[in-house]
Amino acid sequence: MSNIPSDLKYAKSHEWVRVSGDIATIGITDHAQHELTDVVFVELPEKGKVVKAGDACAVVESVKTASDIYSPVSGEITEINKAVADNPALVNTEPYAGGWFYKIKLSNPKEVNALLAPAQYGAQISGGEA
Amino acid sequence: MLKRTPLFAAHQRLGGRLIEFGGWEMPVQYTTITDEHLAVRKAAGIFDISHMGEVLVTGNGAQAFLNRTLTNDLAKLHPGQGQYTLMCNDRGGVIDDLYVYRLSANDYLLIINASRIDDDVAWLQSQAASFDAADSFSLQNSSDATGAVPVQGPRGAAFIDQCFPGASTGGTAISRPTDLKKNQIAKMESVGRDVWVSRTGYSGEDGFEIVAPADLIENIWTRILAVGQPHGLKPAGLGARDTLRTEVCYPLYGHELDEQTTPIEAGLGFFVALDKGEFIGRPVLAEQKAKGVRKKLVAFKMADKSAPPRPHYPIWSAGPNPQRLGEVVSGTQSPSLSIGIGLGYVPPEFSKAQTPIEIEIRSKRAGALVVPKPFYRKPD
Numbered sequence: 001m002s003n004i005p006s007d008l009k010y011a012k013s014h015e016w017v018r019v020s021g022d023i024a025t026i027g028i029t030d031h032a033q034h035e036l037t038d039v040v041f042v043e044l045p046e047k048g049k050v051v052k053a054g055d056a057c058a059v060v061e062s063v064k065t066a067s068d069i070y071s072p073v074s075g076e077i078t079e080i081n082k083a084v085a086d087n088p089a090l091v092n093t094e095p096y097a098g099g100w101f102y103k104i105k106l107s108n109p110k111e112v113n114a115l116l117a118p119a120q121y122g123a124q125i126s127g128g129e130a
Numbered sequence: 131m132l133k134r135t136p137l138f139a140a141h142q143r144l145g146g147r148l149i150e151f152g153g154w155e156m157p158v159q160y161t162t163i164t165d166e167h168l169a170v171r172k173a174a175g176i177f178d179i180s181h182m183g184e185v186l187v188t189g190n191g192a193q194a195f196l197n198r199t200l201t202n203d204l205a206k207l208h209p210g211q212g213q214y215t216l217m218c219n220d221r222g223g224v225i226d227d228l229y230v231y232r233l234s235a236n237d238y239l240l241i242i243n244a245s246r247i248d249d250d251v252a253w254l255q256s257q258a259a260s261f262d263a264a265d266s267f268s269l270q271n272s273s274d275a276t277g278a279v280p281v282q283g284p285r286g287a288a289f290i291d292q293c294f295p296g297a298s299t300g301g302t303a304i305s306r307p308t309d310l311k312k313n314q315i316a317k318m319e320s321v322g323r324d325v326w327v328s329r330t331g332y333s334g335e336d337g338f339e340i341v342a343p344a345d346l347i348e349n350i351w352t353r354i355l356a357v358g359q360p361h362g363l364k365p366a367g368l369g370a371r372d373t374l375r376t377e378v379c380y381p382l383y384g385h386e387l388d389e390q391t392t393p394i395e396a397g398l399g400f401f402v403a404l405d406k407g408e409f410i411g412r413p414v415l416a417e418q419k420a421k422g423v424r425k426k427l428v429a430f431k432m433a434d435k436s437a438p439p440r441p442h443y444p445i446w447s448a449g450p451n452p453q454r455l456g457e458v459v460s461g462t463q464s465p466s467l468s469i470g471i472g473l474g475y476v477p478p479e480f481s482k483a484q485t486p487i488e489i490e491i492r493s494k495r496a497g498a499l500v501v502p503k504p505f506y507r508k509p510d
């Protein structure tokens with residue numbers, strides 16, 4: 001069973017969001033890493049880049065294929081996780097910890113309310129939709 | 131509606147992740163591609179290739195017909211031997227690449243790509259109709275009635291004899307499957323039925339391939355898995371099949387090969403017997419061999435820390451005034467080497483080993499180096 005921490009919010013496209021003040025940390029879920037299997041490359045956005053919710057702003061590659069990661073929220077990228085770029089396997093081993101992708105300064109904090117609660121995300125992935 | 135092999139239920143029970151491949155619903159992986167790939171390199175893997183096609187060509191005119199239709203020289207095969215070969219159109223373009231086995235004096239078995247069965251059979255039939263001695267042989271498409279499973283990897287020889295005990299009843303005369311030498315094939319009895327076991331494969335490792343009646347394949351698959359599991363045998367999907375063959379630079383139809391590409395351009399001149407007499411495509415292939423080609427298949431490695439190359443990524447020359455050279459046809463992260471590897475077509479002047487090139491990945495160019503084929507060679 002996939003791990004779905006109760007203190008996070010989720011996007012339908014399998015990213016998680018951890019909000020602390022006006023800064024959100026973004027990564028991909030345990031379910032997503034399991035579906036992707038062996039992550040071999042992570043391409044992160046540049047620090048300072050301004051993104052809109054729903055923009056493709058990172059790429060994660062498995063042996064088989066490249067997948068876009070969509071920003072669940074709008075804002076400016078304030079920090080990227082260089083450790084995950086150096087060691088992409090962190091996405092598989094610690095999707096909610098060392099495998100985070102970037103931090104973003106929220107330009108519209110209300111967007112967070114529209115994201116899925118853990119139970120809603122759990123219902124989505126148990127529905128079999130990848 | 132996607133087609134399913136006789137092992138579909140077995141793949142589901144094993145938790146295989148199913149994808150569409152050439153009109154078939156096939157397992158891409160059971161655990162992970164890397165895990166299954168490394169199992170084949172270090173121990174053994176078993177694959178389902180029952181989607182592939184089988185055509186039987188029988189009769190005293192079979193050899194003459196096939197030698198006119200295929201590029202390699204069939205006259206070199208003794209009964210019980212097989213060879214890699216290609217079927218070309220009049221322009222030298224590849225209709226399919228295949229294995230042909232001489233099962234007995236006048237019986238030949240062609241193993242063809244799943245995505246090409248209809249085209250191949252139509253081409254063979256049209257060529258047969260215009261062949262002078264058309265009544266001296268017959269063609270039979272046995273694809274639906276036949277299944278196939280390769281066992282690949284260094285440990286396969288430790289348990290294959292237990293799966294098919296006894297001496298052969300046809301093809302190469304052997305006392306046990308491990309007596310087979312590379313490219314040999316033997317008829318064995320299994321559950322009272324005839325099956326063919328060959329020492330061939332598509333992984334760059336030692337291995338065996340079993341061709342059997344479709345209704346017997348699940349029995350064979352289940353038996354081999356049970357006997358092989360203590361030796362580290364794992365079921366492996368099409369994902370690992372693709373990364374394994376890419377590491378050893380074996381072509382995959384639709385990637386390295388198509389009707390607009392010749393075997394000479396693909397670096398497969400070794401399998402084109404220009405000295406055997408007339409065959410379809412020969413004039414073009416002989417001219418290319420003598421005068422050179424306009425594009426050539428190269429192997430390249432990405433620099434460290436790069437994203438892996440993927441099919442259709444543009445290839446550029448390195449240095450000032452970059453020139454677009456061609457496209458990537460196969461690319462992946464190599465599970466054995468942990469680096470991005472690929473194959474692509476470039477003009478011959480860029481095909482020398484150590485030529486720096488660049489691969490365009492998401493609008494940015496990343497450094498790569500042309501390297502000798504293959505990327506991986508099994509340890510001696």
